[in-house]
Amino acid sequence: MLSLADIYAARRAISPTATDTPLVPSPFLERLTGQEVLLKLENMQPIGAFKLRGALNAVASLPEDTPGVTCCSTGNHGRGVAYAARARGVRAVICMSELVPQTKVDGIRALGAEVRIVGRSQDDAQIEADRLVAEEGLTEIPPFDDAAVIAGQGTIGLEILERRPDITTLLVPLSGGGLAGGIALAAKAIRPDIRIVGLSMDRGAAMYLSIRAGHPVEVEEVPSLADSLGGGIGAQNRLSFALCRDLLDETLLVTEEEIYRAMQALYWEDRIVAEGACVVGISALLAGKITLDGPTATVITGRNCDMDLFTRIVTGQSITLGDYVIEGRRYE
Template sequence: MGVSPTLADILAARAVLRGRADATPLVPSPYMSMRSGQDFLLKLELAQPIGAFKLRGALNAVMSLPDGVAGVTCCSTGNHGRGVAYAAALRGMRAVVCMSRLVPQAKVDGIRALGAECQIGGGSQDEAQIEARRLVEAEGLVEIPPFDDPRVIAGQGTIGLELLEARPDLETLLVPLSGGGLAAGVALAAKAIKPGIRVVGISMDRGAAMRASLAAGRPVEVEEVESLADSLGGGIGLDNRLTFTLCRDLLDEVVLVTEEEIRDAMQALYFEDCLVAEGASVVGLAAILSGKLALTGPAATIITGRNLDMDRFTRIVTGQDVTLGDRLLKGKPHGT
């Protein structure tokens, strides 16, 4: 379980996912191409059955379990829980998803709708992780980690295969960065196929656990705060076995974007590309639109999810103020 995945594992995961969680669209963004000066493509993981890329890793992990297990559990900021719930339902397994109080209610409701039980408590993903481990010990459930697991990383890595098979000329991949399962998997696959490709991890500038850990040279804890990119919240685990090392070795750089820049990118994706997506989905756009990242050739980013609070989304795209915990994010209409 602590062995780092390889390209062979990612290829094997593709066979597991075929027809269930693969082949999402890759579409051009004329607006982002104009703003960046290069071909800019969007990998639409929001087209997954659960609305997010997390289904890939969760399904690959759950499908690998033997028959007769008591069930599965996980901690989640929302989308991984949906993936585990969906995969468990396919196998007729019990699923218990542990989440902190920071997870938006819309995501909790979506997980319950898939048939999973939800345990809500604590103020951080680390506390939710403690509850998941208690369930493993007390009830014999099998934990499906949200990112630090070779089967999960391999599942997410199938996105990297699909990107380069569709566009071998891609020079840069902009990948949302949280616990590192997506970034590690995509970078592992992409660099195995095209060693010179540039892979950039992007996160919000408050509570970015992987960025803080990479800067410290070891996994560290960070304070979790409410963010438009809530799916990128949570720690990487002080006992992180895989994703810290993979991100350290494979990511070319990490860029942080502000809440204001995430808001502007959500508006741009909605008004210019007519897509409704989570704040975590647009951090790649935010890095370009803010001028924090420049491109020299074709690039792609991953639009990772559409599981969001539509009332808040409506406020964001119509330029209204939004409250993020103890902070007021002032509204700003698109284009002003």
């Protein structure tokens, strides 16, 4: 079982490389909600995303004779594993589906990793990662359902509460549950009364639906502005599902239009470039889906977005996601 001690150990392991990122106020969101809202800027990590924390902790725990590592990734986890493997001097092969934006593929290759594009879902990409483990002896670094990865992500919760022990609510993007589960484990151990809300997009929200079903369920992956939140949680999920089920106080969904609006707001009001997955907490605040009762923090998880798409969003142009169209709307 994971404990707070594991998260403190992870912090010691990753501190030489991972950044203790800023926790900054958003005056705009404070005016909107009537409560102080703080942004944990994980987009300031060396790879531009929080995933570096879990990857560094997992790679640090491997035996010295490890020939290489592999993972299945929607982008930022692969970037983290590539960065950590390069620092360790071992081979990295990142398996991704065709739905992953090209900018994330390019970013991983730039870190010296091999990239395998397989199929149109994370399940398809996972099959290739499994083959690399079985046939080539690589060690898999799972994106979320792994004790070392979860402990690494949980260090975010430590940093938030050490700086602001008065936080009453944490708004955390929810996908496979490594981030939400790790933060919840740390935060609830320190402050059992803290409110933790997990947020997903309303198309293909695997963990949200799994919690309601009482067991992991499969979902259809579709293009989304919050593409980093895509993918299933694994039928044999060992850790992250139980952590999210037991420790999250609420789980909420936001629409693609609400994500679009929040990306605009974060850029124009706080001058932050962020992926769609980062803004699901802000989306819920803008849409009036959450009422706050005290100081609140949310995690800005990454900045590795398709800048052409991002520019179209912040300038109010229409966006097409597969067969789904978001009508353009200038920010006011």
